[in-house]
Amino acid sequence: MTDRTVYLNSFEHKQVFAIRDIAKICGMKSAEKVQANLDPRFPSFVKALTSVTCGCVRIPAEFCSLHLPKHDFALTLVDENRAEYLTTYLHRRKVLSRGWRSFSTAHKLVKGDILVFHLVKDATFQLYIIRAYSGLSAIGGVVGHHGLDSHPNQTSMCKDIKAKEETCKRGRKRLKTALRAVRQPPTVEKSRSDNEEFGLVVLKRVRLSEKTLEFKDMKDLDSFTIAVNGLNIDSKFSKNDREKYYELCRSQDTFLHDNLREGINIKLAAGAISETVDIADAIKASKLSSPQEDFAAWEKSLGVLEKLGMNVYFLRARLQQLFRVAFESEVAADSMCYRIAIGERARVEEEIRTVEDKLSELKTTSKRLDAEIEILEKRARFHELKYQTEVDSPW
Structure with missing residues (x-):
């Protein structure tokens, strides 16, 4: 095996795993889109499975404190076919335990699958499943697979996603093929369409121009052009995303994609640029109350x-600075105390409602007893009078 072959295989290996990581990100975005369309009257959360062998699944502590009872209880899971699975919620461990393994086995869950939990009743979770690596097709616009159509607003979306299930399966098959391909040396005869399909090295590239574009040549947005491998890919972006990417490049006075690996798949490159814009937007829109999971x-x-x-170093630097402010300072301590106080107030308000309900019930009972006592008191007086009449009668 030549040095060039070793280099190509190494590069292909990195690209394939980069595709897999982006697929995971796309899968999480798909789950967030599913969650955004759920009935907001009922709480929900997103969970990415890191293991399927332990026989339980952990529920976020914040969700437990706000929405679940402070004791162990039986909890029902409802799948896409309306089938119900009984599990046990363990309060101290914040996990679904007994019964979870049956649900996991029945639905063939694997590490990387993403679940959306929707608490539609006090003790019932409706589950939506986004399969691992179904996000690979999301790079081309396909949102992954999920289950139930619990809310009317979701009906059309659910039907569309189910109709594209086969496309998602083909996406996972392409990923497996790509993983096998990295073990074999590439051949020049491999078609360009195959290379673009798997994100591998394009050995022969067609360039529109041999002139290298530099950002300093871009005088304004109108002259701004996004080129990868010498090809203009402006058409792959919306007007809004193109404007935002131009502003990001202008802030650093360079094309942020200048150092993309040579021969990178065009679709993958466009996805990386769009992802950069999305993350920059998310960072700008973040609040002090944004959860730590978002930063991660x-x-x-x-x-x-x-x-x-x-070139996203400046975004990582800003993100780290915001993280320190939000979670590693006095501000973080105050923010944590604030969130704890909010949760405690919710608990106290719930207890007040419980006591008020009990008090209302006791008042109703008291009024009923007053009415009964009044009737019985009249009867008692009547019987007492009758008895006294008998006592006073002549011998």
Whole structure:
């Protein structure tokens, strides 16, 4: 095996795993879209499975404290076919335990699958499943697979997603093929369509122009052009995304995609640029109350983009600074105390409602007893008078 072959295989290997990481990100975005369309009157959360062998699944502590009882209880899971699975919620461990393994086995869950939990009743979760790596097709616009149509607003979306299930399966098959391909040396005869399909190296590229574009040549937005491998890919972006990407490039006075790996798949490159814009928007829209999980997801995504060659160092630096302010300072302590106080107030308000309900019930009972006592008192007086009459009668 030549040095060139070793280099190509190594590069292909990295690209395939970069595709897999982006697929996971797309899968999480699909889950968030599903969650956004759920009935907001009922709480929900998104859970990515990190293991399917332990026989239980952990529920976020914040969700438990706000929406679940403070004791163990039986909880029902409802799948896409309306089948019900009884599980046990363990309050101290914040997990679904007994019965979870049956649900996991029945639905063939694997590590990487993403679940959307929707608490439609006090003790009933409706579950939506986004399969691992179904997000691979999301790069081309396909949202993954999920289950139930519990809310009217979701009906059309659910039908569309189910109709595209086969496309998602083909996406997973392409990923497996790509993983096998990295073990074999590439051949020049491999078609360009195959290379673009799997995100592998395009050995022969067709360039529209041999002139290298530099950002300093871009005088304004109208002259701004996004080129990868010498090809203009402006058409792959909306006007809004193109404007936002131009502003990001202008802030750093360079094309953020200048260092993308040579020969990278065009669709993958466009996806990386769009992801960069989305993360920048998300960071700008973040609040002090934004959950720590969001920061972790953004950092992971930026890490993947950096491996692909995107210049996102300035975004990572800003994200780390915001993280320190939000979670590693006096501000973080105050914010944590605030969230705890909010949760405690919710608990106290719930107890007040319980006591008020009990008091109302006791008042109703008291009024009923007053009416009964009044009737019985009249009867008692009548019987007492009758008795006294008998006592006073002559011998």
